[in-house]
Amino acid sequence: MERIIFTTDSSLVLAELLQGVRHDQLFVVADKHTVGFCDKLLEKVNWMPLNVAVVDCGEENKSLVSVARVWSMLSKRGARRSSILLCVGGGMVTDMGGFAASTFKRGMRCIYVPTTLLAQVDASLGGKTGFNLDGLKNEIGTFSEPERVVIDVSLLQTLPVRERVSGYAEMLKHGLLSDMEYLERLLVCDTNVPEREEFLELIKKSVSVKNDIVTQDPNEKGIRKALNFGHTIGHAIESCSMMRRENMLHGEAIALGIIAELYLSVREKGFPGEVYRRVREFIKRYYPTYPVMEHADTLYELMLHDKKNDRKGVNFTLLEDVGQFSINNYCTKEQITEALNQI
Ligand SMILES: NC(=O)c1ccc[n+]([C@@H]2O[C@H](COP(=O)([O-])OP(=O)(O)OC[C@H]3O[C@@H](n4cnc5c(N)ncnc54)[C@H](O)[C@@H]3O)[C@@H](O)[C@H]2O)c1
Ligand SMILES: O=C(O)C(=O)C[C@@H](O)[C@H](O)[C@H](O)COP(=O)(O)O
Ligand SMILES: [Zn+2]
DSSP states (O other): OTTEEEOSOHHHHHHHHTTTSOGGGEEEEEETTGGGGHHHHTTTSOOOGGGEEEEOOSGGGSSHHHHHHHHHHHHHTTOOTTSEEEEEESHHHHHHHHHHHHHGGGOOEEEEEEOSHHIIIIITSSOEEEEEETTEEEEEEEEOOOSEEEEOGGGGGGOOHHHHHHHHHHHHHHHHHSOHHHHHHHHHSOSSSOOHHHHHHHHHHHHHHHHHHHHHOTTOSSGGGGGGTTHHHHHHHHHHHHHTTOOOOHHHHHHHHHHHHHHHHHHHHOOOHHHHHHHHHHHHHHSOOOOGGGGHHHHHHHHTTOTTOBTTBOEEEEEEETTEEEEEEEOOHHHHHHHHTTO
16 A cells, blocks of 8 residues: 555645656646646646646547657657656546556656546556557556555545546445445445545545455456456446447446446346345436447447456356455356346
């Protein structure tokens, strides 16, 4: 956890972390919204606005074009391996910027300042970096941890409610993977008007759930596949929606994936039906739906690209109970279609 710093004064923390880094060796990547945070974040640091790469917002820009923009800026401005790339933004920026850092000159130093709920509780942690290719999620990527992750929940004040609800889906996943007490707290918390202190506690709990799993299996050989719960189907929904140029958010797609994969868990692993129904009801109340049955064949084709798959077929993490997961389960197209029908 030493890598993860919680603070309410991120500009002070950054000034300390960047002490000794020459101003011409500090580089920044942000998107068109989050670049607005840089003046305040770096108010105590001598930095050069020319050393900033600004990419367009949104999942469709988690792309090779954006990565190349970051690489070009680094190269033209004389970045070295010992330079620092500061990634300021949501999961799009930390995944894509982290990838750029992990490959520039085969790896340069990197620090994340996650500015969305989703990035603070999930995307900035654990070292998965990458970008999308031909509509497929994170098709290209590396495992590479930033040196530090600076989590400042005061940065979330400007986050639109829809983005906050999206991030909450990954917290629900963490609740399902950890214990009933945490899941219960999430299910009774109003995602629209969270009470600040309580919300900080929930964020810290999610960070520790993710961190505990990643520490045991950083390269996803085994139990880290638990963190992919909801994603076999969720990523297919997200890709389908991205290819159709709809604007579905990662967490919105994962929430629907959680419904379907919990249903499979009830059917295949005896997950308690009552908990499934409560989680489904919560997701139905707060998240937009998607016409999955209209796209069932496309979704199945997309699932065939899931990174967890091997020759046995489409690979699912399923749950036996809250906090008890089972990895490497293979489901048939018929089982998957029945699960999609529950969304
Ligand atoms: N590496 C991982 O382990 C991991 C985990 C979960 C998700 N992800 C990835 O994360 C991405 C989604 O991340 P996201 O939900 O943060 O989306 P995002 O990075 O696209 O940000 C969402 C929007 O919010 C804006 N924004 C960011 N911070 C803001 C703030 N404080 N105030 C106002 N607006 C703000 C952004 O500019 C953007 O328009 C997906 O690509 C997903 O695959 C990665
Ligand atoms: O950290 C992990 O491991 C996860 O699976 C977390 C997910 O929430 C995240 O969306 C991740 O990027 C998915 O990775 P992928 O390997 O399925 O592309
Ligand atoms: Zn995710």
